[in-house]
Amino acid sequence: MTNSSGEKFVVPIGPQHPALKEPGQFQFTVDGEIVTGASIRLGFVHRGIEKACESRNYTQDLYLLERVCGICSHVHATAFALGVEKLAGVEAPPRAEAIRVLGGELERIHSHLLWLGVAAHEGGFDTLFMYTWRDREVVMDLLESISGSRVHYSLNVIGGVKYDITDKMADEIRRGMDFLEERTHYYMKVVTTDDTFVGRTRGVGIMTKEHAERLGAVGPTARASGVERDIRFNAPYSAYKEFPINMIMDTTGDLEARFIVRIKELFECYRLIREILDNLPESDLTVKVKRRIPAGEVISRVEAPRGELLYYIQSDGSDMPARVKARTPSLCNWATISDVAIGHKLADMPMLLVGIDPCFSCNDRLVQVNRPNQTDLNWSWDDLRRYGIEYYR
Amino acid sequence: MDTLTRLENGKDLLLEWIEETNNPEENRLDVWVSPQNFKAATKALVDAGWGYLMTITGKDKPPVVDEDGNELQSGEIIGLYHFAQEAAVLSICVKVPYENPKLDTICDLIPSATIYEREFMELFGVDLVDTPDRERLVLPDNWPDGVYPLRKDFKQMSEEEKLGKELS
Numbered sequence: 106m107t108n109s110s111g112e113k114f115v116v117p118i119g120p121q122h123p124a125l126k127e128p129g130q131f132q133f134t135v136d137g138e139i140v141t142g143a144s145i146r147l148g149f150v151h152r153g154i155e156k157a158c159e160s161r162n163y164t165q166d167l168y169l170l171e172r173v174c175g176i177c178s179h180v181h182a183t184a185f186a187l188g189v190e191k192l193a194g195v196e197a198p199p200r201a202e203a204i205r206v207l208g209g210e211l212e213r214i215h216s217h218l219l220w221l222g223v224a225a226h227e228g229g230f231d232t233l234f235m236y237t238w239r240d241r242e243v244v245m246d247l248l249e250s251i252s253g254s255r256v257h258y259s260l261n262v263i264g265g266v267k268y269d270i271t272d273k274m275a276d277e278i279r280r281g282m283d284f285l286e287e288r289t290h291y292y293m294k295v296v297t298t299d300d301t302f303v304g305r306t307r308g309v310g311i312m313t314k315e316h317a318e319r320l321g322a323v324g325p326t327a328r329a330s331g332v333e334r335d336i337r338f339n340a341p342y343s344a345y346k347e348f349p350i351n352m353i354m355d356t357t358g359d360l361e362a363r364f365i366v367r368i369k370e371l372f373e374c375y376r377l378i379r380e381i382l383d384n385l386p387e388s389d390l391t392v393k394v395k396r397r398i399p400a401g402e403v404i405s406r407v408e409a410p411r412g413e414l415l416y417y418i419q420s421d422g423s424d425m426p427a428r429v430k431a432r433t434p435s436l437c438n439w440a441t442i443s444d445v446a447i448g449h450k451l452a453d454m455p456m457l458l459v460g461i462d463p464c465f466s467c468n469d470r471l472v473q474v475n476r477p478n479q480t481d482l483n484w485s486w487d488d489l490r491r492y493g494i495e496y497y498r
Numbered sequence: 499m500d501t502l503t504r505l506e507n508g509k510d511l512l513l514e515w516i517e518e519t520n521n522p523e524e525n526r527l528d529v530w531v532s533p534q535n536f537k538a539a540t541k542a543l544v545d546a547g548w549g550y551l552m553t554i555t556g557k558d559k560p561p562v563v564d565e566d567g568n569e570l571q572s573g574e575i576i577g578l579y580h581f582a583q584e585a586a587v588l589s590i591c592v593k594v595p596y597e598n599p600k601l602d603t604i605c606d607l608i609p610s611a612t613i614y615e616r617e618f619m620e621l622f623g624v625d626l627v628d629t630p631d632r633e634r635l636v637l638p639d640n641w642p643d644g645v646y647p648l649r650k651d652f653k654q655m656s657e658e659e660k661l662g663k664e665l666s
Contacts, residue, residue, distance in 0.1 A: 151636045156647055191523070321550060321610035340525070340585030402522050404580065404587055406552075417555045417578070432553035440610045487640070 113141070116451065120149050129463070135451055143446040143454075147439075158429040163189050163263055163398060166426065173431065175256050176219065179212045180409040181431070182261040187342060188405030188418045189263050192398050198388040201265035202344040207381050208251070208260045209343075209407075210374045211278075214285065215244045216410035217367045217374075220462045221292060224364070227455040228305045233295060240288045243281045250274060265391030275382045282375045289371045296364045306360040310445045310457045313358055320440045324412020326461045329366045330358035336408040343407075348381055363460050396424045409434050411462050435463050501525045504586035508548050512590070515539045526587045528578070536592045537602040540579065543590070544607045549583030551604075554614040556622040560650045561596070575599050575622050594624060603629035621648040 119130040128149035134142035154173060158166045167189075171182040183205050190197060197205070218241040225233035245255050251268050252258035260266050270278075296302055312322070317330035327334045331354060337345045338352040353369045355362040400422040406415050412434030419428040438461040446457055505527045509519065515535040520528050531539045543549070554577055561573040573596040578589045594601055603626045605612050615626050616635040623646035634641070646652060 148634070148636050153647065318550070319609065404523070404526060406582070413552070415552055419557070428557055430553070430555045436613060437610070440613070
């Protein structure tokens with residue numbers, strides 16, 4: 106829509122966003138109902154964790170990095186611990202590695218169910234949102250029974266894990282998986298057959314394989330477009346060598362495919378968790394690691410629920426890292442939004458946004474793309490304040 | 499194809515620009531190139547479709563100063579451009595001096611690199627020539643110019659800078 110002076114209409118949403126519970130600002134340039142450009146401003150909760158890591162020792166960093174994200178906390182700690190262990194030249198005992206993977210897969214279930222709920226909510230299907238979040242409590246309770254905490258489990262220590270899985274816990278987890286598997290069949294049926302829901306997802310936001318590759322998409326977002334990218338499969342780490350996974354793929358590349366890939370991954374999680382519980386190796390839980398880590402550098406790649414997570418760790422031989430760099434999966438996937446948004450209705454935007462399962466705290470940064478309007482409508486706090494004062498003068 | 503073959507193939511593509519290589523891990527190869535050849539090397543990898551750019555890691559190597567304050571070795575900014583193909587990780591490594599921290603952009607070869615480049619620029623103070631977007635990525639709007647938080651000499655902001663930040 107263009108007014109008399111030829112300016113484009115921009116619909117700003119956020120940073121205090123009514124639907125997403127995290128701070129992000131979106132500006133959609135619209136022509137009537139159709140989006141012609143999209144820009145995303147992040148960075149509102151950037152915390153400078155990479156710098157903070159350089160002034161803390163490795164053990165402190167482990168807990169700090171776990172707090173990068175409140176959803177996939179375990180996978181951050183795992184990536185860091187695996188990297189530091191490699192630098193120190195030790196390997197965690199097999200039982201510890203299996204428990205790490207178990208924790209990682211339980212976390213993936215909790216993350217995917219959380220996402221399914223949020224996605225259903227954005228699609229206007231609040232009953233499904235209530236159902237999935239109710240069922241998610243099952244896996245949250247399991248995580249709590251293992252570690253004593255719902256979100257930051259602190260399963261990892263450098264050199265192994267803190268908590269063991271007892272037979273009683275294993276039975277509890279198996280029961281939980283049986284319940285969740287049955288529910289997941291139901292969700293699969295809903296998202297592929299419910300007319301109103303399919304109307305919001307099928308053929309919406311199609312991203313081709315070439316696009317996904319060019320934009321550097323990772324995780325389920327990439328796999329839904331047929332890009333074979335799953336670190337658990339491509340470069341197995343920790344206990345994924347002993348307990349391999351099947352990579353879940355789809356080639357449609359639309360929103361529905363992103364739903365199907367994530368729901369199929371849930372089934373894969375249940376299968377893997379059962380397999381690990383049945384074949385849990387017997388060993389100690391930790392090996393001793395010296396406080397000072399030998400000089401060197403390492404890249405540790407793991408598959409977080411949202412895609413590839415990368416840690417670069419450099420040690421100078423002291424008890425504090427010289428450099429820690431984290432590259433989180435959401436960062437790679439943001440670029441896909443602005444690309445697929447164009448040409449869709451404004452009302453489809455919430456669904457497209459949740460389609461990549463964006464995680465703000467995990468990568469709070471800024472992306473700005475595709476601004477067809479010539480005038481710069483980005484105002485700094487100063488500009489806004491000055492404008493406010495002038496306006497009422 | 500195994501990981502070592504992948505790395506060999508990657509190395510063959512870069513052969514004419516290599517200054518130095520090392521293997522920090524068994525699945526990794528670091529290839530050092532000069533800033534002038536850096537773009538050509540990256541282009542060779544991209545044209546051959548060798549893997550994808552995972553991220554750019556910036557590193558700071560502060561100047562070496564003796565007791566009297568004389569600079570023995572000038573400070574350098576190091577950029578590691580990590581490419582991955584399955585488990586193989588090949589990093590194109592390049593270093594630029596503090597006095598002239600200029601590097602070519604690779605956004606025309608890999609459009610999605612823009613976020614990594616912007617992060618690299620604002621946190622380390624390198625100048626990526628012709629990069630399409632120079633806006634702030636993670637730092638606040640009122641962050642002072644010329645202060646690069648991931649350089650080793652940055653400890654915290656001075657009182658004046660903090661004050662200036664609060665006043666604005």
